[in-house]
Amino acid sequence: MINKKVANVGEATQGIKDNMTLMLGGFGLSGIPENAIAELVRLGVKGLTCISNNAGVDDFGLGLLLQKHQIKKMVSSYVGENDEFERQMLSGELDVELIPQGTLAERCRAAQAGFPAFYTPAGYGTEVAIGKETREFNGKMYVLEEAFKADFAFVKAWKGDEAGNLIFKGTARNFNPCMCGAAKITVAEVEELLPAGSLDPNQIHIPGIFVQRIFQGVNYEKRIEQRTVRPKNN
Numbered sequence: 001m002i003n004k005k006v007a008n009v010g011e012a013t014q015g016i017k018d019n020m021t022l023m024l025g026g027f028g029l030s031g032i033p034e035n036a037i038a039e040l041v042r043l044g045v046k047g048l049t050c051i052s053n054n055a056g057v058d059d060f061g062l063g064l065l066l067q068k069h070q071i072k073k074m075v076s077s078y079v080g081e082n083d084e085f086e087r088q089m090l091s092g093e094l095d096v097e098l099i100p101q102g103t104l105a106e107r108c109r110a111a112q113a114g115f116p117a118f119y120t121p122a123g124y125g126t127e128v129a130i131g132k133e134t135r136e137f138n139g140k141m142y143v144l145e146e147a148f149k150a151d152f153a154f155v156k157a158w159k160g161d162e163a164g165n166l167i168f169k170g171t172a173r174n175f176n177p178c179m180c181g182a183a184k185i186t187v188a189e190v191e192e193l194l195p196a197g198s199l200d201p202n203q204i205h206i207p208g209i210f211v212q213r214i215f216q217g218v219n220y221e222k223r224i225e226q227r228t229v230r231p232k233n234n
Contacts, residue, residue: 001196004164004214009039012187012213016040016152019047019072023108023153023179024062027053028081028225031172032061035189035217036154041065049073051148053104053175055085060223069093075148077101081225100128103145105175110147111182112210117146150183156217157206160190161199164208173205181210189217 006012013036022040026032040048041064048071055074056063065071066084073095079085088094099107100122110118119142123129133144155176158169166188168176180186193216 002163002208003196004208004211005162005193006213006215008215009035009189009217012036012189012215013039013043013152015185016043016045018045019049020045020151021049021051021149021183023148023150023183024050024052025153025155025174025176025179026061027171027174028078029056029061029223030170030225031156031168031174031176032056033154033156033187033189033217034061034220035215036156036187037061037064040070041068044068044070046070047072049075051075051104051108051150053101054078054080055082057081057223057225058084060221066094073097075099075104077104103128105178107145107148108175108178108182110145111149112178112180115147117144119144148182151185153179153181153183153186155179155186155188157188157190159192159194159199160188160211160214161194161196161208162214163196164188164211164214165196165199165204166190166206166208166211166214167199167203168205177206180206185212186210187212188214190214191217191220 075097089096103122124141124143129143157166159167188211
């Protein structure tokens with residue numbers, strides 16, 4: 001029986017070194033690999049290139065790595081909720097590559113599927129296309145975008161089994177699935193880890209072939225990025 005279970009987040013992050021390129025799933029603060037991020041902070045690895053839809057907030061998510069100046073470059077789409085990110089970017093401390101959100105997702109999926117590159121119309125005629133090959137298809141111009149190359153992908157799922165099969169819940173099914181298998185090593189942390197064969201095959205979103213390590217996560221905060229409430233009626 002295939003068993004990809006590791007004992008804890010420390011074992012799951014073995015092999016992480018300075019100057020690596022990491023993918024981190026999640027959208028805003030939804031579905032982020034909280035345990036893995038906390039361990040990266042504890043390890044103190046530096047010079048990281050992080051591929052993630054956004055950069056967390058000042059005191060949570062990838063914002064924790066930014067506080068410690070562990071990230072050298074952010075490859076992201078939306079970064080508007082992090083003051084420290086903005087400060088480091090404007091001061092030149094942080095290299096930032098902003099990518100259209102669909103292109104970011106597709107560059108992950110291309111890496112997952114083994115495609116070296118793909119054409120997309122997004123960004124043609126803008127700064128996004130500078131220095132990139134362009135080509136016309138059926139009268140419309142496209143930009144050639146290369147698949148990502150990452151050392152580790154860290155994802156978070158609701159349930160998983162010891163063979164690495166994953167089920168995502170709600171909005172955590174965002175960038176997590178397309179990052180599975182898109183790096184040399186994919187590490188999945190799950191809220192509930194079950195024996196292999198326990199999951200309904202019809203409910204599995206990502207098969208275990210895309211996952212190298214899986215562990216049971218703990219102490220999920222699941223913080224809300226922005227909370228707006230209606231004033232109480234008097």
